[in-house]
Structures are given as C-alpha cells and as structure tokens.
Amino acid sequence: MSNPLIEAKTLCRDFKLPRTAISGSRPVRHAVADLDLKIEVGDRLGVVGESGSGKTTLAKLLLNLDKPTSGSITFKGQKLSLSDMAIFRREVQIIFQDPRSSLDPRMTVEQIILEPLECLDFQQNHQSRIEQVLQQVELDPTIWLRYPHELSGGQRQRVAIARALATQPSVLIADEPVSALDVLVREEILQLLSGLIESLNLTLVLISHDLSVISRLCEKVVVMRDGRIIESGTTQDVFRTPQHQFTQHLIASVPRLPTIK
Ligand SMILES: Nc1ncnc2c1ncn2[C@@H]1O[C@H](COP(=O)(O)OP(=O)(O)OP(=O)(O)O)[C@@H](O)[C@H]1O
Ligand SMILES: [Mg+2]
Structure with missing residues (x-):
C-alpha cells in the first residue's frame, strides 16, 4: 500500500x-x-472542535510552521529535512482566517503573490503566473497595484487564496477561511474555494467551527477535543449519527433560523 x-x-x-x-x-x-492522523491524496478533511481544542496548533504542525514536542509528521512517507522544505512549501499551502492580518499591508497585490514564487524558486514565468492565479480567483487584473487596505474583505481573501495557489500546491490547509467574512461574501468565497478544489484536484484540510461549511466541502471529518481526536469518519456518518457525546452537543448547538410565521 502506498504511503x-x-x-x-x-x-x-x-x-x-x-x-x-x-x-x-x-x-x-x-x-x-x-x-494520529492520515491524510490521503485527494482527501477533503474537515477539522472541527470547540475553541482551544488544538485545531490551529495541529494545522501549524502539519505545515511544519511549528515543531511537535514529540511524535512525528511525514510527507509522502518521509520525515522532512531542511533540504526538502522548499518543495514541501510549494506543495502544501495555507489560507488563514483573517486576510487583514495575513497580508502584508506594505505590499501591493502583485508583490504579495510574487513573494512565494520568488522565495520558493517557482520555475515558470512569474508575471504570467500572477495573471493566471488572479484569473482563477476571479479578480480583475487592475487590482495588481493596490494595497490590502484598498480592497474589500472578500477581495482580500481572494488575494490570500491567489497567493496560496501561486506555487501550484497539491494540498491546501485552510484555517477558518470564511469566518471573518460577512454572510454574502462568505458564500462567494465558499463557492470559489469549492470550485478551485474540484478543478485543481486539491487535497484539503479545512478547519472550521461552522459545520455547514465542513459538510459542503469535506467528505471526511475529525472532531477534536482537548488536543485529541475523539471521533472521525465520513462527514455524513459523523454529522448524522455522532457517536461521541461531545460531537452530539456540537451538532445540537448549531444555530437554526427561527421559523417565520
Ligand atoms: N503559543 C502558545 N502559547 C501558549 N499556549 C498556546 C499557544 N498557542 C496555543 N496555545 C493554547 O493551546 C490550546 C489550543 O489552541 P489552538 O489555537 O490550537 O485552538 P483552536 O482549536 O485553534 O481554537 P480556536 O477555535 O479559538 O481558533 C489553547 O488552550 C491555547 O490557549
Ligand atoms: Mg484556531
């Protein structure tokens, strides 16, 4: 069996x-x-759990942005060495919750997307790659020279997605990618993400406290509590017939619209 x-x-x-x-x-x-966690090629894995359950810490460990106290992470069966890091960073990219803080306010859109291409030694022509990704996230090319504060929240998150996609990653780790956005923009960004994940065949790890976001984008889910995975399975099984009492609470606490008479 492959790794x-x-x-x-x-x-x-x-x-x-x-x-x-x-x-x-x-x-x-x-x-x-x-x-313990296995992410297979093509997985769309949701990570849910209450605040403080360890979701972001796990994401940082998976991204090699933080070091585990103990235990190990392998990528394609190998422990990562420093010399593999550029390849890993090209292949595994992140989108954070709040593009206002994740985008450098002193950089233009062009510079923001150029940075990973230069730092990670991306081999194609950089200018044409920037054009391509801006098209993929449906941003007008006239946006190139703007700074993050000159963009709307939705446009900023599109730039963050464009930056993540610039190096043609195979894995996207998204930590609450839509929770800082208002409802309508959230819907647009979700549709965009969902389309890109399909068309680019991305492996996805999606952290969200919003179970409806997880059930739209993810086929599998793990539920975290106090740093541990307490339940896992297909999203359908876990959300329809949760086994763990905590998961039952989590699902029961999803707010529903009041019935309008
Ligand atoms: N750098 C740090 N120093 C000390 N404690 C930390 C640090 N980072 C995280 N923690 C603690 O580790 C636990 C897990 O934090 P983490 O940010 O991973 O939770 P989370 O599930 O992402 O929460 P949220 O849904 O609020 O984003 C929390 O108790 C948090 O206070
Ligand atoms: Mg978090």
Missing part, C-alpha cells in the same frame, strides 16, 4: 504557561496530545 500524503503519529505539542503564584511551577497546556 499517506501526510501522516501524523502520536503527535504532541505542549505549551508551557506562565508560572502561577500558587504552585510556583509552570503549568503545561497539552494543545495537541497523542494525535
């Missing part, structure tokens, strides 16, 4: 918290604890 694309084994990430007045020692937060 999973990304595999985490007994992954742990502890954070030492500030010393407390009472004990004098530094308490430890187990943000990710003994977590």
